Amino acid sequence: MSFKDKRNPVSGRWARTTGLITMLILPLGLAACNDPVDVPPLDSQQIGYRGTGMEQVSNPGLDALLVKLNEVPPPIYDPVPADGPMATEIYQNIQVLGDLTADQFDRLMAHITEWVAPPEQGCNYCHNPENLADDSVYTKVVARSMISMTRQINSDWGDHVVQTGVTCYSCHRGAPVPANIWFAAPPPTTKMVGWDGGQNHPVEAINYxxxxxxxxxxxxxxxxAIRIAAPKLCPVPMMRQSSRLKKPML
Incomplete structure (x- = not known):
């Protein structure tokens, strides 16, 4: 009797039936998932030196979804003319936005409230309602530093943010705390033998x-210091010293 004759025909039919059912059900299951699934074909673009793994992988099928997720909401109020009294003439303790008029200042505060503050708190999320100039509310001190950071990025990092720029909404997306935040990772577990250079540990911050x-x-x-790998020769500035934002002075 040959090997072919010894095979179990029932097992063969079961395997074929199971495979067919899997092929029919799997696409339906993937379609029902809430999260998009990366399926071929994928595009990749080299954005750094060869051999360093610096590449950007994208899924053309998800590009439209990413664009939708990153749409900037329409402004609450239209831009106001740069005339009228300055904010420092109307309000007290203006440390960062002293170059804005009172109308421009009010417009910015309204947008920050919409982009960052919880709806149930509104302006009180950062301000003492009894004294708006008071700095005792911690979130106000943080917001002031965040405004300084945003201005610094838009003025000093034009090669990266180009004409789009960044706002509070770029990270907050309507939430008091951005969904993607950085925190210092705990040191990796050491091994008895060898040294891995702090690499090859499953950490979410580096996408495993x-x-x-x-x-x-x-x-x-x-x-x-931060070195920048840019697609052009000798970017200006080629190297920038990262600066931790200090509390602005009066």
Missing amino acids: SSLPVDPFSAYLLNDE
């Missing part, structure tokens, strides 16, 4: 890649 476990603390916490 082989990058160093904590590549951000040196720049965001320790204020070390």
Whole structure:
């Protein structure tokens, strides 16, 4: 009797039936998922030096969804003319936005309230309602630093943000705390033998890649220099010193 004759015909039919059912049900299951699924074909673009894994992978099928998720909401109020009394003439303790008129200042505050503050708190999320100039509310001090940071990015990092720029909405998306925030990662578990250079540990902050476990603390916490890998020769500035925002002075 040959090997072919010894096969179990029932097992073969069962395997074929199971495979057919899987092929029919799997697409339906994927379509029912709430999260989009990366399916081929995918596009990749090299954005850095060869051999360093610096590439941008995108899914053409999800590009339209990403564009939709990143649409900027329409402004609450139309732009106002740059005339009239300055904000410093109307309000007290203006440390960062002293170059705005009172109308421009009010318009910006209205947008920040919409982009960041919880609806049930509104202006009181950052301000003491009894004294708007008071700095005792911690979120007001943080908001002032965030405004300084946003202005610095738009003025000093034009090669990155180009004409689009950034606003509070770029990160907050209507939430008091952005969904994607950075925090110092705990040190990796050491091994008895060898040294892995702090790499190849499953950490969400680096998308579970082989990058160093904590590549951000040196720049965001320790204020070390940042090198920029740009697509053009000798970008200006080629190297910038990251600066931790200090509390603005009067």
